[in-house]
Amino acid sequence: MANRVSFKPYAGPAGGWGSARSLGNILARENVLASGALLLTRHNKVDGFQCVGCAWVKPAQPLPFEFCENGAKTVAWEITNHRCTPEFFAEHTVTELLGWDDYHLERPGRLTHPMRYDAASDRYVPVSWGSAIEEIARELRASRARDPKRAVFYSSGRCSNEASYLYGLFARLYGNNNLPDSSNLCHETTSVALPASIGQAIGSVSLADFAKADCFLFFGQNPGSNSPRMLHPLQEASERGAAIITYNPLRERGLERFTNPQSPTEMLTRRDTPISSQYHQVKTGGDLAALTAICKAVVEIDDAAARDGGAPVLDRAFIAAHTHGFDEFLAWLRRQDWAELERRAGLPRQAMEATAAVYARATATIGIYGMGLTQHRAGVETVQMLVNLLLMRGNIGRGGAGICPVRGHSNVQGQRTMGVTEKPELVPLDRLAQQYGFEPPRDEGYASVDACEAIIAGEVDCFIELGGNFVRAVPDRSVIEPAWRRLRLTVNAITKLNRTALIPGEISYILPVLGRIETDRQGTGIQSVSMEDTSGCIHGSRGMRTPASPHLISEIRLVAELGKRVLEPNPRVPWDAWSNDYRLIRAAIGETFPETFHDYDRRMWEPGGFQRVLPACKREWHTPTGRANFITPGALDEDPDMPGDEPDILRMMTLRSNDQFNTTVFGYDDRFRGIKGTRDVLLMNRTDIDRLNLEPGGMVRVETVANDGVRRELAGLTVVPYDVPIGCVGAYYPEANILLPLWHYAVGSKTPAAKSIPVRVHRMEAGSALARTTQGRPAHAMQADAQGA
Template sequence: EKADGIFILGQNPGTNHPRMLTTLERAKENGAKIVALNPMPESGLMHVVNPNPQEYDNILTYPVKMLLNRGTALNDLWLPVRINGDMPALRGIMKEMLAEEERSPGSVFDREFIERQTVGFEAFVEHLRATDWEDILTGSGLTRDQIRAGAQIAMHCKRIICCWAMGLTQHKNAVATIQEVMNFLLLGGHIGRPGAGPCPVRGHSNVQGDRTMGICEHMSDAFMEKLGREFNFAPPKEHGTDTVETIKHMADGRIRFFLGLGGNFLAAAPDTEYTARALQSCRLTAHVSTKLNRSHLVTGEIALILPCLGRSEIDRQESGEQFVTVEDSMGIINPSRGHLEPASKHLRSEPAIVAGLAKATLANRTTVDWNDLIANYDRIRDHIERVVPGFENFNARVRGEIFYLPNAARDKRQFNNVEGKAKFVISEMDLHKLEPGQYLMMTVRSHDQFNTTIYGLNDRYRGIYNGRRVVFMNPEDVKDAGLEQGQFVDLTSCYREEERVARHFMVAPFNIPRGCTATYFPEANVLVPINSTADRSNTPTSKSVVIRVRPSTRTAEAVNELRRNIDEVRSESASSRSPTRQS
């Protein structure tokens, strides 16, 4: 409502966060300028037709827009960066901003904010000056005019929001790139100002907020101490493992028990074959699930499936109908209630299953009354209130309007570090140097897909029908490689001395920068190396996979596989669209 500039980096709202489109539409109607940095011209970044009739002032305009596809134009500028070209692009935009600031001091940078609230500004400015334009243009894949156009928009905005998703987080230099986003925001003082700031658009509400609640491999000592006092036990001192390290520990036998609380772990994880072998090395694999998925077929020596209530189903416990709470990307807490009758009277809720596991394994080694907690979820929220900061008066607040978790930088311009100030961070640009015949691949989703659940084989936003094993390539790259549209090819990822192969993909010429390719997730996860992860965060680099593309030699086999995939997806789609089950 208040932003006058929105920069969208590494995110495709139309496919991955469709509910965000109406918010962007309102921002656009309020006069905000929108800049999209993306290797592909995604439809959801170009225009939107609001599908909600109740949000139209004139209801007669709703059928006209829907039938004629006359939507609101969203972006004012699309910058077609190379894969992982976001840091060089931002560096170029800031370099243009610096030039204008030096011509007219105080006209671009928020000098008061920089002097009072930040450290490292002078060193960062020197780094900006020293960055070579040739490296910026090569790394970003943009022209100087395109970068200047982005800078012009930024310089005329007083309240900028930067949104990003996995298009930034799944690269080796992911953390450094996000720090560059913060540098960009700091220059204009776009922190702690209404209508401005960083906006990481993260996972769906089934998992959002897990770290807030303590689901983290490296929890702070302060949190663990409060948790121990609340439940009268001594939490373990040893740190746990993140997803990638967990897979490795299962593979070498250090972890023998796997419990998946929702999701399709095998399909979502990197290096599919390695992850499958890791799961098969376990003594026991167990999944708490609302519906069957492929992870259930790759098991340890013993396998369990624990069916549970979906979020859309009524959760009845001893004290009556219950509700849970969810946290969204903005740190907003909302209640979530089911409204459908459960598919079976025997289904338990996820909290009830977790409590049952605790009772069965801990027995008299715990003083927690698990039955009491499940009888009334308010009692769980009472414990959360006493352990987790920001949840004061939890039960009363969640029954009122939504509430925000505290954020000192946003609310008070206070920063949680030794200096008490925001830091400009200097990073070197990572310029991918590909050998002849190599391409940089990223994985993407189709519009008819929710995480690993595939509802259909058509991706009408990109003009793909009846199949998902496709590789998007620049038309000139297709020509130079001696390939043709629709030709079957095999993809080989090249990481150190390792090779991984994904067979029988069809070539799809597309408007994507030269040297860049895109494939669908999770079909191409087999190409993502388990050891290729982002510095510091250890996130799999699913958006920076170096591959080679070669013609398939077994075309008949590829055709048969395509037919099988069509039959499988149609069958799974019919099951996934069941009106009574929703995860």
């Protein structure tokens, strides 16, 4: 088995035969080779099911196979024929299971029965749905009597719009806005930055804009692993000569070369398409400086054009008619020093000037970004600087141009639209009050970081998790896990076992729910649900597979059953009718949000879905100034917690492999980075390896540099030489979350700043690589791995 672990640079493109083999492997591993392949033909189709992976756009005219490698993996993972039954829990204590890694916790398959934790035996034992719901309701009622704010209602992006709407309503009828969700951990920065800049919380581009743009600016986004279907329009853009300029610390293969797996010619000839025309490896935490430098260079090109009698570069007519704050921003730009910008960005001046030169000639530019911008202390200002750059040339509110945040979870945006948010100002509370005859709470609730702080402080009794793996996803695991055990009630409504479910409070439940791909049959027949993609389009989704167990219930029914038992009867809140006929929920949503969700039940089946109202696309700016705002940052320091230029302190970013989706790990290989058989690695520049007297393949211990009295370290990582900027290192999420302080988050949004953690790396004595790579794997899995080596 030791031979399985290898580190060899990957020379191939994204897509191609590697993707095809990976898909075949996981379909076979989950024992769904034939049925899974057939089901994938309905993936992201108009009358099929919405992807359970990322939130990339569902097109009106889909490809024959409208899925990517990772999307297909999430499908196979959900429709697996493996089952996690009561017999499994009888064989393993919770203490034993806590020693397993993320992959092997989910490997037993779909959960089949509701389970309650039994502290005496340290096992989960089966329980009836009736007794489970009744006890959970009793605890929620008791906590509500004490203080409604002592319960937290978390959800992940897997929830449908219908389930999200009921969940948000339930929380507000309960008496709080404690509705943290997975967007708090990734794109909350977007939800704070964009409203201040352009008056809406989501992007301003559609899939049609990709076909019209002649310039794409990528910052901190890796489509090859996180949204591979985006590579199809990018390939088309590259082939027609559009500029694709990338700023990212790592050279990600999906932004370098792509072979389309749906093209027989490309597959047979192994032809690939170059994607990025420029690729700049910005220093981790250097995006704000790099964007500032590009803006400054654009101004200098405009100055030169004015001096030489050339055509202006700045769109001064647009700036005058539609923006506010430009003069202040321009004066600030002129004061910035090029040497300082180069130092902070980790790039030469010529690199940023080359980007500005292309941008100045482009007629329509799309700015695309991901968590490489949002997960920094100054993430809000960095996103706003990208908007500033686009505004300078009028690249928002016209065809082929705009801002494009790429959401990572399939309906994380939709659930926010439906009211799953801690911010009461984002929800039409007056309308809800009139519609349902109650006074909604008006005070701000807990976001994810707030919820963690409240749990640590002992201010939370009950935590209900509608999907997700909260404890594994949040920072400071060594602090959170002990506090989590002190909760009175924890409820995990999930499809597969995960680490959060294995950290019980006084009373803990695992409640198995239907997956999105499964048939949802209720009193009025088979039901459909809906989701919102990253462009703000709403789509219908039909489950098509027999449920994994007859003991599963839908998330909608679960919320409705709790609503009936926890809350006072309200004739305006028909829990039973809603859970039997989801069309009635959509009618209620249309009443709450009439501007967008009128005629909801019909429009969600339109090819391409129906578009949310996005004012900025029409150059209507719903901001306090009534205009799009140039926002000048307070400083250029993207990470004010980062110590000075001490040579032994490195900037660590957390990474995802192409064999995972969020906290779900599909395997131990990261094909694009040439890592096979392990996730226990630290990617380092060879210069830093030599400078710190380390060795490639050697074992190291990583510790966080933070003067807060908390020891944070991760030991047993293998040093892998990699093409990262000097002074920067990378480690996999969620394993490296233990190094991220809870307080280290984006100012304004509280998104954990996982992309720039100050760390020191210490050499460890030579040990057994085999021992490290098998850590966290159950004995039967190690035997299977050894046999397959």
